[in-house]
Amino acid sequence: MTNDPRFLIRCGSITALLVAWELAARLNLATSFHLPALSRVLQRLWTNALTGDLEIALLETLGRTLCGFGLAAGLGVVVGILMVRIRFAGWWFEPLVSLGLPLPKIAFLPLFVLWFGVYEESKILMIAFSAVFPVIVGASAGAENVERHLVWSARSLGVAPGKILWDVVLPAALPQIFTGLQIALPTALIVSVVCEMALGGLGLGATVVGSMRMMDSVGSFAGLIAIAVLGSAMIKLMEQMRRRLLVWHPESHR
Amino acid sequence: MKGPGRAVAATLWRYMPVVLLCCAWEVASRSGLISSDTLPTPSAVAQAWLGLLRSGDLVSNGTASLIVLSEGLLLSVTVGIALGVAMARIPLVEDILGPLVKTLYPIPKSALIPIMIIWFGLGATSKVASIFLGCLLPIVTSTFYGVKGVERTLIWSARALGAKPASVTWGVLLPAAMADILAGIRNAIAIGFILLVSSELLIGQTGIGFLISFLGEAGSYAGMLAAILTISAAGFFADRAFVLLSRRVLVWRG
Numbered sequence: 427m428t429n430d431p432r433f434l435i436r437c438g439s440i441t442a443l444l445v446a447w448e449l450a451a452r453l454n455l456a457t458s459f460h461l462p463a464l465s466r467v468l469q470r471l472w473t474n475a476l477t478g479d480l481e482i483a484l485l486e487t488l489g490r491t492l493c494g495f496g497l498a499a500g501l502g503v504v505v506g507i508l509m510v511r512i513r514f515a516g517w518w519f520e521p522l523v524s525l526g527l528p529l530p531k532i533a534f535l536p537l538f539v540l541w542f543g544v545y546e547e548s549k550i551l552m553i554a555f556s557a558v559f560p561v562i563v564g565a566s567a568g569a570e571n572v573e574r575h576l577v578w579s580a581r582s583l584g585v586a587p588g589k590i591l592w593d594v595v596l597p598a599a600l601p602q603i604f605t606g607l608q609i610a611l612p613t614a615l616i617v618s619v620v621c622e623m624a625l626g627g628l629g630l631g632a633t634v635v636g637s638m639r640m641m642d643s644v645g646s647f648a649g650l651i652a653i654a655v656l657g658s659a660m661i662k663l664m665e666q667m668r669r670r671l672l673v674w675h676p677e678s679h680r
Numbered sequence: 681m682k683g684p685g686r687a688v689a690a691t692l693w694r695y696m697p698v699v700l701l702c703c704a705w706e707v708a709s710r711s712g713l714i715s716s717d718t719l720p721t722p723s724a725v726a727q728a729w730l731g732l733l734r735s736g737d738l739v740s741n742g743t744a745s746l747i748v749l750s751e752g753l754l755l756s757v758t759v760g761i762a763l764g765v766a767m768a769r770i771p772l773v774e775d776i777l778g779p780l781v782k783t784l785y786p787i788p789k790s791a792l793i794p795i796m797i798i799w800f801g802l803g804a805t806s807k808v809a810s811i812f813l814g815c816l817l818p819i820v821t822s823t824f825y826g827v828k829g830v831e832r833t834l835i836w837s838a839r840a841l842g843a844k845p846a847s848v849t850w851g852v853l854l855p856a857a858m859a860d861i862l863a864g865i866r867n868a869i870a871i872g873f874i875l876l877v878s879s880e881l882l883i884g885q886t887g888i889g890f891l892i893s894f895l896g897e898a899g900s901y902a903g904m905l906a907a908i909l910t911i912s913a914a915g916f917f918a919d920r921a922f923v924l925l926s927r928r929v930l931v932w933r934g
Binding site: 435436437439440460517519522525528530531532533535536537612616617623624630635638643646647649653654657658660661 | 694695696697698701718719771772775776777778779780783784786787788789790791792793794795797798799870873874876877878881882888889892893896901904905907908911912915916918919920
């Protein structure tokens with residue numbers, strides 16, 4: 427297997443990029459401010475990890491992102507399902523959601539600061555506001571597509587309406603709900619990084635901008651790598667969770 | 681029975697919740713239920729908007745934003761489609777770029793803004809570069825999957841009829857993959873708006889994002905809200921216009 431040239435090229439391209447980065451910096455193809463050597467950036471990450479600064483920033487960003495995302499997920503699923511199950515809710519929320527979905531919601535950040543201050547509340551609410559729309563759309567699309575005969579059979583078997591919602595509609599809508607959540611989580615991280623960059627604090631976004639202002643580009647690149655790793659880990663975890671939670675669903679047996 | 685009056689009435693009924701919310705907003709801030717310092721009335725916002733329009737601030741900053749956004753998007757669309765087609769058609773390119781795209785895709789796009797500032801300084805170039813890099817990968821991946829999904833028989837028949845590789849790409853691959861490519865571009869437009877506003881909030885100098893933070897810091901909240909609603913409306917209508925355009929382009933598929 428390992429002699430397969432395609433496999434070797436695939437492994438090689440990332441390594442080649444990293445080596446090219448290091449070489450370009452060592453050969454002074456760019457100033458060390460514009461392109462600090464990869465080894466120095468990794469070293470900085472390691473020192474920050476030893477002093478605990480990296481962990482603090484990472485947890486700060488992670489916590490904020492998950493808080494906002496959790497709010498958006500809970501609210502979005504409820505609203506999305508209500509929109510399908512209750513006619514009035516559908517009429518009320520449909521135009522608001524179709525207006526809200528394509529908006530560049532980050533523009534509201536100064537307004538959120540005015541309303542909720544420069545601390546946690548405004549950041550978390552901003553994240554939730556940005557992430558909630560894809561969840562609503564996913565949940566309502568999922569609830570819309572629940573096969574009617576599933577609901578009918580449950581009803582004819584005498585299941586109470588509340589139980590139908592919980593035991594039939596919610597599981598049947600889960601794949602599309604998850605798709606919405608899988609769009610919402612990266613959005614939440616993007617927005618929380620922007621909030622930290624604009625408003626400061628202890629998170630990774632603030633570290634990157636703080637280092638930039640101090641002309642410490644090694645710090646900025648180290649922060650970028652930390653954010654990138656966090657983003658990849660979150661996306662991988664969501665995929666794993668989807669596979670676990672939807673084991674019973676036909677999509678996992680393809 | 682389907683007169684234009686009926687369509688207008690239907691649209692009005694559909695968007696009634698938005699109208700009702702605006703009325704509630706006006707009443708709430710007039711009656712002092714919410715302090716008009718933190719939430720200016722819609723009429724005050726409309727007045728501030730007209731003021732910004734007359735003073736030329738809205739037009740000059742709006743043009744600056746528009747130029748930055750269209751430069752970034754055009755760049756990412758051309759490069760993205762070219763890379764996506766190359767990856768789908770040439771195995772070596774796929775082997776080299778595939779792993780890189782996969783690794784870099786989950787990086788939260790906003791984290792690149794400070795790095796772009798380090799590279800290109802505080803100016804329009806950094807904004808364009810952030811938008812270009814942020815929008816590039818979604819277009820590359822959607823083009824890649826679109827072209828990969830083109831039925832082989834289409835390509836074979838074109839070749840059998842004597843079409844050259846270039847005309848296979850232009851005449852067969854791109855039209856057949858157009859739906860996926862357009863979906864990728866729609867996604868990119870939304871990301872582009874987010875990055876535009878974020879980078880303008882962070883870099884300042886010009887643009888609607890700059891106007892928003894400038895007016896906010898000056899305490900002119902009605903003006904700030906007017907600017908926020910302007911860029912929101914731009915994002916919304918850009919999305920709608922693109923959807924209509926896509927339908928036009930794809931009309932031949934039925």
